Amino acid sequence: MATIKDVAKEAGVSVATVSRVMNNSSHASASTKQLVKNAMKKLGYRPNANARALVSQSTNTIGVLIGDVSDPFYGSMVKAIDSIAIQHGKHLLIGNGYHNAEFEREVIELLINSRCESLVVHSKALSDEELIRFAQEKPSMVLINRYIAEIGERCIALDNYRGSYAAVEHLIKMGHRRIGYVCSNHEIEDTIQRKNGYLAALKAHGIKHQPAFIECSMPTEIGGEEAMTNLLSKNLDLTAVATYNDYMAAGTLSVLDENGYSVPDDISLIGFDDGIIAKYLSPKLTTMRYPIQMMAEKAVHLALKLACGASVNDEVRIYVPTMVRRMSVKPRQ
Incomplete structure (x- = not known):
């Protein structure tokens, strides 16, 4: 592998001159710059990015x-x-x-x-x-x-809490009171905040929280399928479901369709994120846009x-x- 010394020798200049050319110094003439560039190309020399960063204090x-x-x-x-x-x-x-x-x-x-x-x-x-x-x-x-x-x-x-609260409140204002929640099982603040938003919206509108209405799984389509399958198994007579994200909503929708439920005629469904998948589901998904x-x-x-x-x-x-x-x-x- 060629070194800066090899480039200097090939170009017939000093190592310092090569360094000035690589750093676009105004002290190097156009002809000298061309000599150095030709030598670098001939030898296949690539400047060490970390070494240059030490000099310029920038890696871009x-x-x-x-x-x-x-x-x-x-x-x-x-x-x-x-x-x-x-x-x-x-x-x-x-x-x-x-x-x-x-x-x-x-x-x-x-x-x-x-x-x-x-x-x-x-x-x-x-x-x-x-x-x-x-x-x-x-x-x-x-x-x-x-x-x-x-x-x-x-x-x-x-503000995940506020977004989830708004989603569930929308369902409540549409007349729904038996609202399930398909929740992520990832132990991160987003999970906690969105679940708390769901619970707070229920409480604010005088709806008693029922633990059986919540199912948690992976925040993916497969996780949505699993969580909704578990909710249906409980025979809860849900009229709406809020989900942690649009991927879980997609899985939820699939399970509802396979079990003869029409969305939104039988069960309303709302997602979170407004990912690209949301507008290509059937029906197109009502959701909370994550900017x-x-x-x-x-x-x-x-x-x-x-x-x-x-x-x-x-x-x-x-x-x-x-x-x-x-x-x-x-x-x-």
Whole structure:
């Protein structure tokens, strides 16, 4: 593998001159730059990115921690971040955390050690204390879909509680009182907040909570199928079901259809997230829109501002889900 010394010898210049050319120094003439570039091309030399970063104090990279790149939710998030990164001449370095503390920790440490200028971190498994320590080490680290009061100025979060409350209240206002809830079994704050929103809406409208009306499973289509199958097995005479997310709603819809229930004529169904799947189900799914693209853009803008020491006092921090009314909910007859 060619070294910078090999390039200098091939071009007939000093190592210092090669270094100046690689760093676009104005002290190198056009002819010298061309000599060095020709030598680099001939030898197949690639500059060491970490070494250059030590000199320039910049890698032009934004580190991103996500849950799972195969999930369309994170695909939308990364796409939004990348669109802003491109505008600023930056590239992304992405790692999967899989909602696992060990994986999330390894990815964040890798991103920091790789000298990423800014970090956008979607962490659900690490403790508040550990994320605070990382934030102290990396002043341009921003959390997305997580709020920690001690570093609240660097958090972009969603009001999951308020969104779930609104979804269930919508069902109640449509005349439904026997409302089931298909819940995630992931032990993360989103699960707790959305379940609490469901419970709070029932209480606010004088509807007694019945534990049998809640079933938990994986936050996937398969999990939705399992949870709804369990609810139907109890013969609860439900008139509506709220779900943790649109994937679970899709699984719920499948089970209802297989068992002869028409949505929304027999049972109304509402989702959460407004993922791409929601408008392609039959019937099209009424759901709560999670503005992940807007939040991701805000998070990366904030991270870039923090990296250059700009003021961020006027930034929006907490986003609220909004309802998307489609065809899966109707008034109770």
